[in-house]
Amino acid sequence: MVNPILTHLNSFTARKGAENESHGSHEGAAESSSTGTNASGAHHFPGMRNDLILRAARGQQTERAPVWVMRQAGRYLPEFRKLRESHDFFTCCRTPSLATEITLQPIRRYSGLLDAAIIFSDILVIPQAMGLTVEMLPSKGPHFPAPLETPKDVARLHKRVDVHKELGYVFDAITMTRRELAGEVPLIGFCGAPWTLMAYMIEGGGSKGFEKAKRWLYDYPEESKELLQRIADVCVDFLVGQVKAGAQLLQVFDSWAGELSPAHFRTFSLPYLRSIASSVKDRLACSSTQCVPMICFAKGALGHSLSDVAKAGYDVVALDWTVEPAQARKVVDAAMPGSAPSKGAGANEAGHRVALQGNMDPSVLYASKEAIEVEVEKMLRSRKGGFGGEGAYIANLGHGITPGVDPEHLRAYLKAIHRYSREINAERGDD
Numbered sequence: 001m002v003n004p005i006l007t008h009l010n011s012f013t014a015r016k017g018a019e020n021e022s023h024g025s026h027e028g029a030a031e032s033s034s035t036g037t038n039a040s041g042a043h044h045f046p047g048m049r050n051d052l053i054l055r056a057a058r059g060q061q062t063e064r065a066p067v068w069v070m071r072q073a074g075r076y077l078p079e080f081r082k083l084r085e086s087h088d089f090f091t092c093c094r095t096p097s098l099a100t101e102i103t104l105q106p107i108r109r110y111s112g113l114l115d116a117a118i119i120f121s122d123i124l125v126i127p128q129a130m131g132l133t134v135e136m137l138p139s140k141g142p143h144f145p146a147p148l149e150t151p152k153d154v155a156r157l158h159k160r161v162d163v164h165k166e167l168g169y170v171f172d173a174i175t176m177t178r179r180e181l182a183g184e185v186p187l188i189g190f191c192g193a194p195w196t197l198m199a200y201m202i203e204g205g206g207s208k209g210f211e212k213a214k215r216w217l218y219d220y221p222e223e224s225k226e227l228l229q230r231i232a233d234v235c236v237d238f239l240v241g242q243v244k245a246g247a248q249l250l251q252v253f254d255s256w257a258g259e260l261s262p263a264h265f266r267t268f269s270l271p272y273l274r275s276i277a278s279s280v281k282d283r284l285a286c287s288s289t290q291c292v293p294m295i296c297f298a299k300g301a302l303g304h305s306l307s308d309v310a311k312a313g314y315d316v317v318a319l320d321w322t323v324e325p326a327q328a329r330k331v332v333d334a335a336m337p338g339s340a341p342s343k344g345a346g347a348n349e350a351g352h353r354v355a356l357q358g359n360m361d362p363s364v365l366y367a368s369k370e371a372i373e374v375e376v377e378k379m380l381r382s383r384k385g386g387f388g389g390e391g392a393y394i395a396n397l398g399h400g401i402t403p404g405v406d407p408e409h410l411r412a413y414l415k416a417i418h419r420y421s422r423e424i425n426a427e428r429g430d431d
């Protein structure tokens with residue numbers, strides 16, 4: 001029997017191929033255009049037709065701000081909900097053809113408006129790979145039937161995690177998606193940050209105050225650090241594997257960083273975020289795979305630690321909506337003296353200005369399309385200094401899009417980003 005999803009995917013590829021021929025390259029090509037695998041086992045993918053996000057992530061000025069949206073494949077899309085009627089959440093994650101199909105849903109729907117795809121998966125695949133059971137309950141979200149209660153329970157985790165064995169399905173989905181994207185936009189890989197994953201592993205699911213996980217930090221600080229390090233080690237292997245499979249950008253989600261006090265953030269989150277960035281980059285250099293830009297999203301921690309996060313070794317700092325664009329740019333440039341274009345040479349380890357990503361409040365998408373446009377213009381052009389025109393900027397929301405949003409409102413947001421960022425760039429050109 002013909003698999004309807006694969007048939008759909010194949011027709012998508014055929015269509016893209018035709019477009020490629022008729023329009024050629026329009027936003028810069030970055031890679032070779034053969035397909036298949038070379039003698040050393042590295043993948044070759046179709047050449048890129050839009051590499052705006054890769055350039056912005058490397059601190060460059062771009063003709064307009066690239067844009068993608070956290071959780072862009074998700075429950076707000078009717079086509080995702082339809083597919084979920086017949087497939088369990090983690091089955092979607094574990095079946096490369098399904099994960100590929102879901103990853104492509106927003107790319108297809110918002111054709112030409114999104115500048116990146118993010119692989120469909122979840123941050124909780126790492127706790128699963130470490131030996132914990134995680135279920136996705138229909139109206140409750142993630143649920144761990146047997147969470148870690150005391151440090152003794154850490155013995156239940158696998159001593160060594162072979163990511164190829166446990167998470168090879170994510171690598172396969174990435175490779176398949178890269179092929180299907182056929183160079184239309186870059187593909188983002190991701191993982192959860194150690195603190196956020198530890199919080200889920202102890203709480204057993206979502207939580208209002210994360211009291212159980214935070215209690216560990218006070219009662220068992222050394223055991224907490226050991227657990228965080230074990231998670232960080234898996235994160236590194238997992239991210240490196242994703243790049244080898246075809247991911248072109250990586251984001252580390254520390255969604256619950258804001259639950260920690262500044263001191264606890266510096267002790268129990270930041271060191272692991274840092275070591276993930278440096279180990280991934282070291283490992284990729286060792287294996288001579290081109291280094292991909294990395295994005296750090298430490299939600300809720302930037303009010304006290306933006307400058308530390310800017311120095312943590314990432315190419316891009318993702319901002320939530322509680323941070324003022326102009327203020328963020330100043331703090332980040334000051335943290336990396338020499339990285340501001342006016343001061344000459346690049347300053348981070350990668351030799352470029354640290355880029356920013358974000359940061360509209362996702363709730364704005366519930367407001368009218370007119371209000372959405374006003375907020376986008378403010379974000380890009382505020383009198384106090386918006387993100388627009390500065391380069392080194394990737395437009396996004398300040399957190400994931402929520403299930404109740406009308407997909408047409410997201411379209412209004414994406415169109416407004418294109419329109420205002422082009423306008424602002426043109427005005428700068430006129431100066």
Ligand SMILES: Cc1c2[nH]c(c1CCC(=O)O)Cc1[nH]c(c(CCC(=O)O)c1C)Cc1[nH]c(c(CCC(=O)O)c1C)Cc1[nH]c(c(C)c1CCC(=O)O)C2
Pocket residue numbers: 069070071072073074075084089118119120121122123124136138140141142190206253255399400
């Ligand atoms: C905290 C977190 C999780 N998962 C993730 C985070 C970090 C980002 C954030 O802070 O929002 C990351 C994630 N989860 C998902 C993606 C896919 C890629 C994307 O489109 O961004 C990504 C990047 C799919 C998903 N992950 C989940 C869904 C919905 C599940 C469903 O279909 O029922 C999707 C599309 C489930 C999930 N997974 C998680 C929760 C709390 C939930 C339930 C709440 C919700 O539905 O948003 C854990």
